[in-house]
Structure formats: C-alpha cells, structure tokens
Amino acid sequence: MAATKTGAATAEKWSRVTPARQEDYKIGVMNPRAPWAASATAANDRYKTGVTEAAGRNAYTKGIAAAGDQKWQRKSAEKGPQRFAEGVALSTGDYQAGVQPYLDVINSTQLPPRFQKGDPRNVERVRVLAAALRKRKTG
Numbered sequence: 001m002a003a004t005k006t007g008a009a010t011a012e013k014w015s016r017v018t019p020a021r022q023e024d025y026k027i028g029v030m031n032p033r034a035p036w037a038a039s040a041t042a043a044n045d046r047y048k049t050g051v052t053e054a055a056g057r058n059a060y061t062k063g064i065a066a067a068g069d070q071k072w073q074r075k076s077a078e079k080g081p082q083r084f085a086e087g088v089a090l091s092t093g094d095y096q097a098g099v100q101p102y103l104d105v106i107n108s109t110q111l112p113p114r115f116q117k118g119d120p121r122n123v124e125r126v127r128v129l130a131a132a133l134r135k136r137k138t139g
Helices: 007-030 036-042 043-056 059-090 092-108 122-139
Strands: none
Touching: 043 059, 059 092, 059 122, 092 122
C-alpha cells in the first residue's frame, strides 16, 4: 500500500527541492519548446474565454476574499522589498523605452494659454494633454 501523502510533507519537499531548480528554470526560459510571443498570441481566444468564464463565476473576488488582507500584507512585506529593488534595477532600460513616447507627446503638445490660478479655463490644458496622451496610447 502506498504511503499517505500529507500537505505538510508535500510542502516541505517542495520547499526543499524546488529552490535547487533555479538553473532549470533559466534553461527553460532561454530554450522554450515554442516561441513565447507566438504561443501567447495563438492562445488569445482561449485567454478571452478563460477570463470571461472566470469573471462569470466571480473568481477574482473569491480569490481576494480567500487570501484576505493579512496574507497579502504578509507575503508582500516578506518578498516585496527585495524583489522591488531588484526589479527596478533590472528594468531601467525597459522603463525608459516605455515612458519615452509619452514624454515626447507631453513635450511636443501645444497647450492653450495658462490663466490665473483657479481659472476654469485652465482645465482645457488638461483636456488637450489627456487627449494627446490617449491618442498615443490607443493609436
């Protein structure tokens, strides 16, 4: 008869064995069976179907309720600070590439004249810039 598995024993083995698979993870990322972008694009209909189905059964809200604020705070405080700093350091070039087109729009948009502080006509400046940024984002 097979030994009975317990959640505690399975979790202990997972936490002991899995960290040693870091190089396997990297090798898998660098050598996928199929290109990620092509595979993800081909899965678009399945993605939409899955999201729609999950929304229909309120899976997002149920997941939030199951985790709760305490789990979110605990896990974020334990893992977040180190990962945040490392992620920022590794993403500087990507950040620049992502923000530059919007900075270009901000810098090149001709705004209407500025009036005195509190003048409601100043809101037109916000509308013009918001429309230009939205156009850049959506084409």
